[in-house]
Amino acid sequence: MEYTVEIENLRKEFKGFTLKDVSLRIPKGYIMGLIGPNGAGKTTIIKLIMNLIRKNSGRILVFGKDHIRYEAEIKSRIGFVYDVPPFYEDLKLKSTASAIAPFYPEWNQQLFLKLMDEFELPLDKKLKKLSHGMKMKFSLCLALSHHADLILMDEPTSGLDPVFRQELLERLSHIMLDEEKTVLFSTHITSDLERIADYITLINNGKILFSKALNDVLENWVVIKAEKDLLEKKDIPGIMGYQKTEYGIEILTSDVKKARTLLPSDSITEKASLEDIMYFTNKGDNNA
């Protein structure tokens, strides 16, 4: 398999937060979802890939090349989609586009105009007049207009209404028709991802808990619910988190097949959603 992004032992220390020697590979031609609670390190990873902040140690390759040594070349092939586009607020959208176009050898003005039309974005409006969602769309429109091979999106759906979110997902699945394109998108709204992401990376507290094909996760991870006296967490193979209440216990496991053979007969097994997984793994950390 070819990888668009390869991250090895990436470390970044902030006051009060450390990204702890993270390794991650993003396969070419697929969508990778980066999920985790607020403050887990999602944005840090994306900013490090873009070299907007300096890493302490580790290695990042994008398109097989060092992300700092070949920064300009790499960035001309990346579409960075961010809800606060780093452009002059007082510039009209069409002027913003003409200002950035020269940086991208692949810029396609006709495509840009066509997309602006499709996205219903006003060429003659100033950036500061746009709503949050429209800024996001404008950012995406720019990325698509220079034929970015890697699209990095940091929380693209947060703060967007369902109609916008749906539009974005449609756009993403359209991009994936081209097997040369790769998307990395971070979010804490996991329902957006459950259908469209090929791979999922869960990060919590600066560490990667797993990075896997989403199908594998959704098929093998379950939440087991039982009376609390019937089940001890040590009984369950592959336990990733649990919670106990007055009335029962709920356990997240990544190994449904093994777990099933050990369960008391009146326990309930339910498919784990990404949200369950995020919730329980976060809890497990605190309790264990």
Added chain:
Amino acid sequence: MKIIISNASQKPIYFQIAEQIKNQIISGELKEGESLPSIRKLAQELQISVITTKRAYEELEKEGFIDTVGGKGCFVAMQNKELLREKKMKMVEDKLSNAVAEAKLLGVRLEELKEMLTLLYKEDE
């Protein structure tokens, strides 16, 4: 080709897709040699991940329902209709014998079971 995906279903999405395509091949709605949308096209149409449609096609290919021709796409494989029907009947038989075994465990009588079956059979009509 018709595909309807249920998010509420316990069955994984790739399985739902493979099952529906299979049924359309068995019923003859999809004809031998007919071309199927590419993995990426289908993923886009259904707005699901590429891996999911890929997996569905892989299952179908493994079971001999479709052929992948490099560079040209996926096609409904040449089928032996009788053989297909037999395969399907065998599946029904297996499931029924599971149900019978469970029923026996619970002490359900044959008459009761027949009644249950009749009810279930007519339910969708």
